[in-house]
Amino acid sequence: MAIGKKHKEAAALSSSSSPLLPADRKALLLLLLLLIVLLARPAASSDGVRYDYRAYTECKSHPEPALYNGGILRWANKVTDFRTEDDGNYSPAFVLYNMSAATVYSFSCWVKIDRPTTAHVKAKILTLANAASQCLGTALVRNDCWSFLKGGFTLNSASETSVLYFQFAIYSLQTASPNASTISIRSASLQPFSPEQWNQHREDRIQLNRKRFVNVHVADSNGSRVVGAKVAVHQITRDFPFGSAISRTILGNKLYQEWFNKRFNAAVFENELKWYATEPYPGKEDYTVADQLLQFVQANDAVARGHNIFWEDPKYTPAWVKNLTGSQLRAAVSGRIESLLSRYKGDFVHWDVSNEMLHFDFYENRLGGNATVDFFDTAKRADPLATLFLNDFNVVEVCDDLSSSADSYVSRLRQLADGGVTFEGIGLEGHFGKPNIPYVRAVLDKLGTLRLPIWLTEIDISSSFDPKTQAAYLEEVLREGFAHPSVDGIMLWTAMDTNASCYQMCLTNQNFTNLPAGDVVDKLLGEWQTKETLGTTNDRGSFNFSAFLGEYKLSVTYLNLTAEGTFSLAHSDDTKHINIRLSPSR
Numbered sequence: 001m002a003i004g005k006k007h008k009e010a011a012a013l014s015s016s017s018s019p020l021l022p023a024d025r026k027a028l029l030l031l032l033l034l035l036i037v038l039l040a041r042p043a044a045s046s047d048g049v050r051y052d053y054r055a056y057t058e059c060k061s062h063p064e065p066a067l068y069n070g071g072i073l074r075w076a077n078k079v080t081d082f083r084t085e086d087d088g089n090y091s092p093a094f095v096l097y098n099m100s101a102a103t104v105y106s107f108s109c110w111v112k113i114d115r116p117t118t119a120h121v122k123a124k125i126l127t128l129a130n131a132a133s134q135c136l137g138t139a140l141v142r143n144d145c146w147s148f149l150k151g152g153f154t155l156n157s158a159s160e161t162s163v164l165y166f167q168f169a170i171y172s173l174q175t176a177s178p179n180a181s182t183i184s185i186r187s188a189s190l191q192p193f194s195p196e197q198w199n200q201h202r203e204d205r206i207q208l209n210r211k212r213f214v215n216v217h218v219a220d221s222n223g224s225r226v227v228g229a230k231v232a233v234h235q236i237t238r239d240f241p242f243g244s245a246i247s248r249t250i251l252g253n254k255l256y257q258e259w260f261n262k263r264f265n266a267a268v269f270e271n272e273l274k275w276y277a278t279e280p281y282p283g284k285e286d287y288t289v290a291d292q293l294l295q296f297v298q299a300n301d302a303v304a305r306g307h308n309i310f311w312e313d314p315k316y317t318p319a320w321v322k323n324l325t326g327s328q329l330r331a332a333v334s335g336r337i338e339s340l341l342s343r344y345k346g347d348f349v350h351w352d353v354s355n356e357m358l359h360f361d362f363y364e365n366r367l368g369g370n371a372t373v374d375f376f377d378t379a380k381r382a383d384p385l386a387t388l389f390l391n392d393f394n395v396v397e398v399c400d401d402l403s404s405s406a407d408s409y410v411s412r413l414r415q416l417a418d419g420g421v422t423f424e425g426i427g428l429e430g431h432f433g434k435p436n437i438p439y440v441r442a443v444l445d446k447l448g449t450l451r452l453p454i455w456l457t458e459i460d461i462s463s464s465f466d467p468k469t470q471a472a473y474l475e476e477v478l479r480e481g482f483a484h485p486s487v488d489g490i491m492l493w494t495a496m497d498t499n500a501s502c503y504q505m506c507l508t509n510q511n512f513t514n515l516p517a518g519d520v521v522d523k524l525l526g527e528w529q530t531k532e533t534l535g536t537t538n539d540r541g542s543f544n545f546s547a548f549l550g551e552y553k554l555s556v557t558y559l560n561l562t563a564e565g566t567f568s569l570a571h572s573d574d575t576k577h578i579n580i581r582l583s584p585s586r
């Protein structure tokens, strides 16, 4: 039935084919010829299906069972073997009907290849009507064990017929591998979620990871529980670090300082700590601006990320450093770490040790493969209390950048660990275009398997979108980040800059009237804070409520009896029980 129709479409495409056919159209043709056609049943109602946060980063001798029992691919998975012998670029594949633009699709499967020994495999979704395809997930796959691929997508418009397929990531029509290979898929799963369900997962996770229940028990001076006592709760600080990049622009700008302090409990300096800023000429160190920024942050009781010790991108390496080789360069890098970290010992909560090392390798290139290991070693000795991070872009932002796929990141981290590095934190920059939210969640799931702190370190949305669209995308990214159990902090990039020339996105104009992105931030800050809570003890003398992690002030009154106190809610707490003893007010 439907298959006949598809062949017709294939024929139509074929007649218009030319050597200049766009790659995806050609791909489509090949696909339709080679495809194992598997009809996925349209999405059944999936009310109340919880998101499955499981992910795997180790290669396994046997694939695990499919998540969601296969979701809408359940039926297709009854075919147990998907092996197809061809050039390995387009099979196997799943044909999917009547996919909706409103639906959030989460995909996962186990993958193995015949050859080479390791390669990135991409999963893509192709919309037949307009031959548009998008990457939905990647995995670094091996030939001797099964690797887990997890990703997801939403469609720009509803699609009557779509094809979910796989290809070697290096594949292009021009350089197609002449060697036959096989991509084998097991335990494939495609689970649709409505936007409401997706939001519900976030709410559930926020309750689990960012909030706790509090039960206040009120008693009189004799220890008898008091019914009808009035309890008032006020949140003083937030546990979750949420902040923004700042630059020298904030120095001396009282209005900006107030605007910043009202909102944020964390900061990072845009450029002021970078080597080119602190030592523009050899031996001419100048920490004046960095010191002033740090003083501003500390006066606000905020935390600061140290960004960065080294930046692997040669473009941002000081010109004089680029001139150095061998022992001169070695001396210069040791000098840099020691000077920076002894000056600021204990002052920064994190150090980005090797910035963007998944994409660039200035130092390893010049100093050998152990350079990064040495950087971490030296940094750890210089500031033992700081958490040492790697930090890179295009990990959660895009699916197609293989240097920084989740698996590339994990494999680099493991390589460093083998070299003796104790890496302690994963930095994800987050310079987004249009975010693929289910993909972001899948990548966080995968990186989360390492059980290290993950920070979104430089969140913004491309200035190619108008401010309203930027704000809408920002909201999605921030909601996803705050709700994800593996994310420990979020930094924006940036708030305001001279002449409103922020890197991609400002939150406010120079008069401190919020731009749309700033309104989103304020809305979320409001949501992620416990509202002023007023309550009355019940017939057991207790009052319970749910509250965000952080520190609180509490006051209780009953007739002429009162009590005041503070408490803090931390990750490690279960429900927090607080016993309050009233005494006569003075």
Ligand SMILES: *[C@@H]1O[C@H](CO)[C@@H](O)[C@H](O)[C@H]1NC(C)=O
Binding pocket: 042, 097, 098
């Ligand atoms: C897709 O939707 C169309 C129109 O509603 C319907 O005729 C068709 O049967 C659906 N296809 C499948 C596979 O459910």
Ligand SMILES: *[C@@H]1O[C@H](CO)[C@@H](O)[C@H](O)[C@H]1NC(C)=O
Binding pocket: 176, 177, 178, 179
């Ligand atoms: C194809 O296989 C041969 C022999 O194993 C190998 O030398 C060659 O590099 C392979 N070509 C590609 C593009 O992988």
Ligand SMILES: *[C@@H]1O[C@H](CO)[C@@H](O)[C@H](O)[C@H]1NC(C)=O
Binding pocket: 220, 221, 222, 224
């Ligand atoms: C506490 O106990 C004493 C002695 O039993 C009693 O006189 C007093 O009224 C009690 N106070 C309150 C607040 O119940």
Ligand SMILES: *[C@@H]1O[C@H](CO)[C@@H](O)[C@H](O)[C@H]1NC(C)=O
Binding pocket: 319, 320, 323
């Ligand atoms: C780099 O070295 C060259 C040759 O010694 C010298 O002319 C140049 O000024 C140096 N550049 C910097 C930035 O130190």
Ligand SMILES: *[C@@H]1O[C@H](CO)[C@@H](O)[C@H](O)[C@H]1NC(C)=O
Binding pocket: 368, 369, 370
């Ligand atoms: C790194 O250090 C180890 C141990 O000191 C040494 O065996 C290895 O050759 C070094 N690797 C590189 C690439 O320099």
Ligand SMILES: *[C@@H]1O[C@H](CO)[C@@H](O)[C@H](O)[C@H]1NC(C)=O
Binding pocket: 498, 499
């Ligand atoms: C801001 O704009 C003014 C007027 O266009 C210009 O004179 C000034 O140099 C700009 N400042 C910066 C930091 O770009």
Ligand SMILES: *[C@@H]1O[C@H](CO)[C@@H](O)[C@H](O)[C@H]1NC(C)=O
Binding pocket: 509, 510, 511
């Ligand atoms: C800021 O306020 C000044 C004075 O009220 C006004 O002239 C200027 O246009 C405002 N700038 C922006 C970006 O709103």
Ligand SMILES: *[C@@H]1O[C@H](CO)[C@@H](O)[C@H](O)[C@H]1NC(C)=O
Binding pocket: 538, 542, 543, 544, 545
């Ligand atoms: C918690 O509060 C709710 C409503 O405010 C109440 O129904 C419930 O009984 C309370 N639970 C306990 C254990 O006091």
Ligand SMILES: *[C@@H]1O[C@H](CO)[C@@H](O)[C@H](O)[C@H]1NC(C)=O
Binding pocket: 559, 560, 584, 585
């Ligand atoms: C509190 O109120 C009770 C009766 O309501 C009264 O007996 C008592 O003296 C008052 N105590 C103080 C310290 O005002």
